Amino acid sequence: MGFGSYDESEQENQEYDTDFDDDDGLDTEGETHQGDVEYEFTASNDELLDRLEEMKEDKSTNT
Template identity: 80%
Template sequence: MGFGSYDESEQENQEYDTDFEDDDGVSAEENTHDGDVEYEFTASNDELIDQLSEIKENT
C-alpha cells in the first residue's frame, strides 16, 4: 500500500463510543440550590454612584 491507501474493510467496521449517559461527565443538577437570596442595601444611590466613580478613576 502506498501513502494514503487504506483497507476499506476497516472503514466499515469502525465502532464509535457514542454513549453519552456515562458517569464521566458532570451532572447539571448536581449543584442546584433551592434557597432564597436576600440583599440589604445600606448605601444610598448617590453613595453607590460616588463609589463607582472612584473605582472608574482608579482603573
C-alpha cells in the same frame, strides 16, 4: 521534514472523534440551590454611584 512543514497526505487522512459521551461533562444540575437570597443595602444610590466612579477612575489610572 523541517519545522513547520507537513505532508499533505497526512492532512487528508486525519480522523476526528466527534462522539461525545454524556458522562464526560460536569453535572451542573446536581448542585442546585433551593432557597431565597436577600440583600440589604445600607448605602444610598448616590453613595453607590460615587463609589462606582472612584472604581472607574482607579482602573483608568492603573492601566
